[in-house]
Amino acid sequence: GNSVTQMEGPVTLSEEAFLTINCTYTATGYPSLFWYVQYPGEGLQLLLKATKADDKGSNKGFEATYRKETTSFHLEKGSVQVSDSAVYFCALINTASKLTFGTGTRLQVTL
Amino acid sequence: DSGVTQTPKHLITATGQRVTLRCSPRSGDLSVYWYQQSLDQGLQFLIQYYNGEERAKGNILERFSAQQFPDLHSELNLSSLELGDSALYFCASSVVGIHEQYFGPGTRLTVT
Numbered sequence: 231g232n233s234v235t236q237m238e239g240p241v242t243l244s245e246e247a248f249l250t251i252n253c254t255y256t257a258t259g260y261p262s263l264f265w266y267v268q269y270p271g272e273g274l275q276l277l278l279k280a281t282k283a284d285d286k287g288s289n290k291g292f293e294a295t296y297r298k299e300t301t302s303f304h305l306e307k308g309s310v311q312v313s314d315s316a317v318y319f320c321a322l323i324n325t326a327s328k329l330t331f332g333t334g335t336r337l338q339v340t341l
Numbered sequence: 342d343s344g345v346t347q348t349p350k351h352l353i354t355a356t357g358q359r360v361t362l363r364c365s366p367r368s369g370d371l372s373v374y375w376y377q378q379s380l381d382q383g384l385q386f387l388i389q390y391y392n393g394e395e396r397a398k399g400n401i402l403e404r405f406s407a408q409q410f411p412d413l414h415s416e417l418n419l420s421s422l423e424l425g426d427s428a429l430y431f432c433a434s435s436v437v438g439i440h441e442q443y444f445g446p447g448t449r450l451t452v453t
Contacts, residue, residue, distance in 0.1 A: 273345075
């Protein structure tokens with residue numbers, strides 16, 4: 231079956247630090263990959279996506295590259311802000327249409 | 342704002358009771374999905390409807406059921422509630438053939 235593994239959190243960074251949140255997956259076929267973000271008290275927002283190998287998704291300074299050879303989709307940002315504090319979920323979808331989520335990684339950014 | 346609406350925002354009820362959660366998808370989206378988010382189980386897919394018909398089922402209990410109406414809004418019915426059903430319930434919608442799903446703000450259910 232499908233599964234997504236994310237690095238354990240929380241991740242605590244100072245403002246302007248470089249962020250990496252690791253995500254690896256197991257899936258049949260050729261899944262599409264996503265990062266969703268959940269701010270406190272809110273629903274999930276789609277942050278970025280990649281639909282095939284070597285695609286790079288990007289949005290709001292965040293980037294992730296679909297690496298089929300390493301089955302990974304690591305999230306990166308060059309300079310985090312306090313407003314980026316949230317829980318980040320890596321997810322995949324294949325022909326079954328249901329999203330399979332990782333456990334989420336809480337990011338806390340301090341001044 | 343994703344364009345997906347859910348009501349109510351919060352729901353507190355007692356064990357054994359039945360509740361109905363409502364979701365309106367984004368304009369033009371035919372698919373609706375329900376997910377449960379709990380501390381111990383994380384985010385889990387429950388069920389998908391497409392244009393009124395059930396399309397896929399996940400880890401949905403027999404005490405739970407859903408439907409999608411002709412105007413495309415969907416309802417998730419939870420019955421014989423147990424303490425362990427306390428969770429955030431999210432609805433999401435998507436366009437046909439496109440994989441990204443857009444989530445509503447969720448309904449927080451507390452069973453006491």
